[in-house]
Amino acid sequence: MRAGVCVYGGESCEKGIKSGKIKLIILDAEISQNTRKHFTEMCTYRNVEMIELQDKERLGRSIGKEHIKIVGVTDNGFCANILVRFKEGSEVYPSN
DSSP: OTTSOEEESHHHHHHHHHHTOOOEEEEOTTOOHHHHHHHHHHHHHHTOEEEEESSTTHHHHHHTOTTOOEEEEOOHHHHHHHHHHHHTTOSEEEOO
């Protein structure tokens, strides 16, 4: 968040995906099934990477906004760095 390359919340992330600015969506484990399905379909259609945390509420705590369940990353380099860390055995798994 401090780098200014993230947006959070469903509405902001949806707008970012549709405008082509978001490169990666990160979902909290507690996100509703309907929201998960909606973003999975949208990310698949628009070729946006998506990952889901396994630890409840970790996403919100990590960005300093406890009730946030979805974050979008807009920077290609930051997105690539996050994906590499996840593939190296982080506590998340790819959803897409």
